[in-house]
Amino acid sequence: MKTVDIDWKNLGFNYIKTDHRYISYWKDGNWDEGTLTEDNKVHISEGSTALHYGQTVFEGMKAYRTKDGSINLFRPDQNAERMQRSCRRLMMPSIPTDVFIEAVKKVVKANEQYIPPYGTGGSLYLRPYMIGIGDNIGVKPAEEYLFSIFCMPVGAYFKGGLTPSNFVVSDYDRAAGNGTGAAKVGGNYGGSLLPGAEAHKHNFSDAIYLDPTTHTKIEEVGAANFFGITKDNKFVTPLSPSILPSITKYSLLYLANERLGLDVVEREVFIDRLDEFKEAGACGTAAVISPIGGIQYKDDFHVFYSETETGPITKKLYDELTGIQYGDIEAPEGWIVKV
Numbered sequence: 384m385k386t387v388d389i390d391w392k393n394l395g396f397n398y399i400k401t402d403h404r405y406i407s408y409w410k411d412g413n414w415d416e417g418t419l420t421e422d423n424k425v426h427i428s429e430g431s432t433a434l435h436y437g438q439t440v441f442e443g444m445k446a447y448r449t450k451d452g453s454i455n456l457f458r459p460d461q462n463a464e465r466m467q468r469s470c471r472r473l474m475m476p477s478i479p480t481d482v483f484i485e486a487v488k489k490v491v492k493a494n495e496q497y498i499p500p501y502g503t504g505g506s507l508y509l510r511p512y513m514i515g516i517g518d519n520i521g522v523k524p525a526e527e528y529l530f531s532i533f534c535m536p537v538g539a540y541f542k543g544g545l546t547p548s549n550f551v552v553s554d555y556d557r558a559a560g561n562g563t564g565a566a567k568v569g570g571n572y573g574g575s576l577l578p579g580a581e582a583h584k585h586n587f588s589d590a591i592y593l594d595p596t597t598h599t600k601i602e603e604v605g606a607a608n609f610f611g612i613t614k615d616n617k618f619v620t621p622l623s624p625s626i627l628p629s630i631t632k633y634s635l636l637y638l639a640n641e642r643l644g645l646d647v648v649e650r651e652v653f654i655d656r657l658d659e660f661k662e663a664g665a666c667g668t669a670a671v672i673s674p675i676g677g678i679q680y681k682d683d684f685h686v687f688y689s690e691t692e693t694g695p696i697t698k699k700l701y702d703e704l705t706g707i708q709y710g711d712i713e714a715p716e717g718w719i720v721k722v
């Protein structure tokens with residue numbers, strides 16, 4: 384397959400302008416046909432609700448080049464459904480799952496030369512988003528919407544990839560208890576910029592957020608979910624209504640149980656009980672599986688498996704997940720959609 388000239392092995396997580404993006408408009412209760420365009424600028428009214436009232440939702444997903452040259456999408460129906468839930472939360476119209484997946488496929492095909500070759504560890508990151516547009520000034524849902532999908536080749540999200548990195552517990556909350564934490568909406572991320580920057584300033588990979596009500600339980604690791612392996616080999620992830628339901632996390636809950644034979648549980652993870660875990664990590668589409676070396680909480684720095692080595696169970700989960708995504712390991716029914 385012909386590709387553009389990019390240093391595939393040294394890709395980070397940065398914007399790269401690719402050739403085509405999908406764009407579709409909603410008005411008077413209907414989506415238009417949708418089209419591919421080369422224009423990477425959006426032209427919207429100054430009154431757009433997205434600009435003032437945060438009426439913006441998005442998704443993050445990837446396309447993978449396999450060994451046989453085909454292209455895999457990983458559980459795109461799950462992204463479509465989560466976007467539908469996010470849209471309902473912000474009173475935005477839905478994109479039907481089949482329309483969403485067809486649009487994703489069109490964008491991948493139109494930018495095929497940007498998919499990192501098999502074996503480089505890279506993938507094509509896809510960013511579907513929807514925003515409220517049109518002439519408006521009141522705090523109310525927009526009467527027009529734009530749905531678009533663009534893409535770019537990416538490598539590791541946290542520096543180091545499968546090398547452990549350290550995180551710091553933030554004093555800030557990511558989301559309110561009964562707020563929008565479970566939806567993938569722009570406002571959640573605007574609020575995370577300052578805690579993220581403070582974490583980076585102190586040489587941590589990102590901020591860890593505790594539950595907004597009691598500040599005693601882990602919710603999220605930056606823009607990724609937390610998991611831990613207990614000393615008696617249980618795969619544990621936090622349960623809370625203000626966490627974004629990570630597709631990677633639910634995939635790992637399944638794989639840890641079905642393929643690795645671990646007991647799995649979603650439950651509270653107390654920040655003062657980290658010693659129950661022998662390994663810990665962050666998981667997400669962008670983060671994949673990023674081992675957590677240690678967590679700074681107030682004056683205490685807790686190291687899990689090691690600050691430099693990846694724990695054996697974390698490594699097994701990583702190999703299983705990425706093996707499925709890149710087509711080297713058989714996927715559970717329905718997880719892989721070919722482009």
Ligand SMILES: Cc1ncc(COP(=O)(O)O)c(C=O)c1O
Binds near residue numbers: 443669
């Ligand atoms: C706040 C947050 N948590 C978790 C995740 C991981 O979710 P997923 O595995 O669906 O990418 C993401 C990324 O989408 C996120 O932004």
